[in-house]
Amino acid sequence: MAVAKKKTTKKKNTAGKVVKRGTVKVVKDKYVPSGSFHVAIPNTPIFDEKGKLCGVTNPRDMTYMHSYGGEAPFFDALAKGVLLGTKCVNPDCEFKGSIYLPYRIHCPDCLSKMKKVTLTGLVKKTARVHTFMITERTGAFNTLKKPIKFINIEFDGVCTILMSYLSVGEPEIGMRVVPIFRTKNPTYTITDLSWVPLGTPKSKLPAGFTF
Ligand SMILES: [Zn+2]
Helix, strand or coil: CCCCCCCCCEEECCCCCEEEECEEEEECCEEEEECECEEECCCCEEECCCCCEEEECCCEEECCCCCCHHHHHHHHHHCCCCCEEEECCCCCCCCCCCEECCCCCECCCCCCECEEEECHHHHHHHCEEEEEEEECCCCCCCCCCCCEEEEEEECCCCCCCEEEEECCCCCCCCCEEEEEEECCCCCCCHHHEEEEECCCCHHHCCCCEEC
16 A cells, blocks of 8 residues: 655744644554644735735644544545445344445444445446536635536445545536545545546546546
8 A cells, every 4th residue: 555655744933943743643542742733824914005004814734633533444445445334233223234335333223333344346336426516616725626526426225325526527417437546645535535437447537546
């Protein structure tokens, strides 16, 4: 498995001092943070056309520790080109056998812990666009190519619909799609999973992605 290259972790604070952006290791099952998790960056004034002060910018640099907990296997598998879902195997559950994608840990019907199931083969054979939305306006820190083609995907035998994004072509309701995975320099986030229309050649995939 490819491992993401270290990105720049240095930043200058308000005193002009270079600070090391926070990183985390796990030692004996405990998080061990090092570096700076909050960096105040020099602000700038905002003047109007006549030079009258109107305000200031307030730059903030914060590193957030996002713990995946029981969902970590899902993100780890994406980097290996594997799509994991979960299945309720509780014999007493009224809806035993229900399969969930997105991955969730507990069955919403009986609250028991579900079993991990590999769905890569199933989704390659049955994924269809349920509906879609194309947007030019994104949230803060968007990393996806605009316009973003959000698609909701349905699968045979799966009781949920997955939200993701189409990387090639234009979405249509009912269109057959197949998953692609960022296996080169994975980010270990949900954007490591994307979709393309069935029959898309390997040469059309975005950089770093494989079937
Ligand atoms: Zn259940």
